[in-house]
Amino acid sequence: MCKFKNKIVFITGAGGGIGKATAMTFAKVGANVVLADVKKEFVEPLAQDIQKLGGKALALALDVTEYQSVKNAVDEAVKTFGTLDIAVNNAGVVGIGSIEEIDEQEWDRVLSVNAKGVFICTKVALEVMKPQKSGAIINTASIAGKMGMAHLSHYVASKFAVIGFTNSIAKEVAETGITVNAICPGIIGTGMWRGEGGIADRWKQPGETEAQSWERNKKTLIPQGVDQSAEDIAEAVVFLASAPHITGQAIAVDGGMTM
Template sequence: MSNLKDQVVFVTGAGGGIGKIIAIEFAKLGASVAIADLNEELLKTAVKDIESYGGQALGLVANVIDLESMRAALQKVVSTFGRLDVAVNNAGVVGIGSIEEIEPADWDKIMSVNSKGVFVSTKAELEIMKPQGSGAIINSASIAGKMGMAHLSHYVASKFAVIGFTNSIAKEVATTGITVNAICP
């Protein structure tokens, strides 16, 4: 088991679900963890849960599709912990429906949170990591980003986009000391 005692980790969509579990696991390894979500009540509970494992936690209400919101949240991370070592861009939404059932607004929402949210978050994170000359960004894609699935076309498209974006940004920052990867739960 790694010791992440001096590491600072930021996780989006961490008010619950996979994001909360990711944040708890980083805290168990000794990292200071900042979590972001739109739901303030979920954030409060998640912070308490992280702290119950002995971790240091900071909850931040932030919107992954708003660059200024993400910049403000990340500045709070840096002012609180002094740096940013790992960012996990996990915020996402899912939608189910056939092509006949999916409305353009449904498509826009899924693509905005799942794809644009990863772009905006990564952009803001790199503004901190590049001057540091180090960092790791982990984008949550999905197994759905590797194959088509009936009744999930908008979700699948958003996760394919995350994988393509991640591959491109990894190449773009390859010489900066920053790694960019995607996970596909």
């Protein structure tokens, strides 16, 4: 892992969950980490934590759906650290609802962040990486980018888009030395899966509590029978960033769910 010493990693959606775990994992192996989220205050505490551990971190605000916002953030990162070696395009939103419940505004909200955001962040990252003929881009997709799931049609559509886009760009830049891959997290017991209105709640059987639904679905859907953690995903992201001959792949970390 010493190959990450002083490497510059730009992570969107770094304020929590997978983004936060990814930032901490890269920092622990020597990388300088740029933490980007929709509000700077979402990532400032994490930057301070990394600095206390002796690492270097820069907290920035950006809107992944706006090219100039992303461009400004990446320019600031390059101005601070000199270059950009790894881009983890992790920012995303979730949405749950039947086809009757999803309206145009909700469809646009999810697709704009999850699909357009990855497009813009990849485009801007390549503006730095292509001239230097090196770099790694990892886009956060989902197991929902490999299989349909009830009450998640717009979210599923956005993640299928991320995988297809990743495959295409990987082929475009294959001869430049830049790798482009997608990571597909499995079931993590936070966010869209747990709590009132989450998938476990939505998929309850008659007489079941949300907690009972969660345990049943976890054991039914995941061959290993256990959910994944944000740290599990982060370790896979770091692996992809270190693998010069893996590109155009959508790697699932899901306990065998999509095998």
